Amino acid sequence: MVALYDKRADLPVSVFVDLLAAAREHIDILVYAAVFLHEAYPRLNDLLRERAAEGCNVRIAVEDADSANVQQRGKEEEFGHGIESRCRLALMHYRPLLTVPGIEMRTHGTTLYNSLYRADDQLLVNAHVWGVNAYGAPVRHLRRNNDGGMFNTYADSFNAVWETARPVAG
Template sequence: MPNERLRNGMLKKGLTPATLADKLGVDPKTVERWVTQSRNPYPRYRHSIAELLDESESYLWPDALPTQRAVQVSQSEVVHIYPRRGAVPTDLWQQLLEKATRQIGVLVYGGLFLPEFNHRWVPTLREKALAGAQVELLFGDPDGKHIAERGDDEGIGHAMSSKILNALAFYKDLRDLANVGIYYHDTILYNSIYRFDDEMLVNTHLYGTPAAYAPVLHLRRIGGGELFDNYVASFKQVLGKKRAVWPEH
């Protein structure tokens, strides 16, 4: 039976079997078989296709890896686990940002610590956007119900909304850039996500505990793994509920 997930992913990206084959360096008939006969490509092609379609390998080819093998690969995606955000090396945030060339995504409530303590953070984001990287920044809606609840949980009340507005003041110079999207969200944030191409820092959230004192996972995407792509999918879910911070831009 046809691989409808692959077909639909190609359609969304405006790719035909011929154009995808050209990008991968394979015969167009091979791509046709992947689509119409649901044949699984070799691992190196699966990874490249997933990147091109911005989908996970496990979504496009759910039966490509045995379950146990998929679990092992996903475990290998964990580079390091930090017991709290403060334990993350201060230069790691900037290092990951400087290496990124394609996709930079930040999902937080406020994330004030990044521009406040790293004067290169926002200028580097600007440089990356001008060089062609897609930058998507999602902040908690200061007037949203979930922001109010989080403020109450942490015992800081309206200070949570103030932290968000303070953080946004650092990013105002990015609002006119074509490759930068700066948005509000009003969702329950189970994790703060900081994505840099195929690497990611995930700051887990604990009830009643500031994010600075919660664990952080450093992940690196591996073909066939599920962990990294699951967080990407979560990011996209929130992105689907966004509203622009500065609608006129």
């Protein structure tokens, strides 16, 4: 483990940006919406395009706004339809990347226990806590070690969700 943060809101957006900017092989993003990234760093799509142009494989999985899990999460957070609109907004932000070689985008309908932000051998894991918005929940910064350990558990989780997710239509 590299670091532990009490709340995602405690992390400067530069932690996310620096992590993604350093990626050379893989960027994997698994979220309900994570619109905070685009709002705090308007060049996010440019950064992802640059990484893909240099050979980095980028995979982005956003929650399907119409899934039962989004409805349930909205009730738990007492945020109502807010999470649905954030999922739709996330797709609007990412939509310009649909035709970029090296970038794939899908929607999933799974229950997310964590949002994942992977860049090569580093991973930010934003825990989801019942009734708490993601910005108020803890984040673990992991680095892959020789035996894989916790890092591989989360990377495998991403892959499992990715396999069930549907490509976003252009």
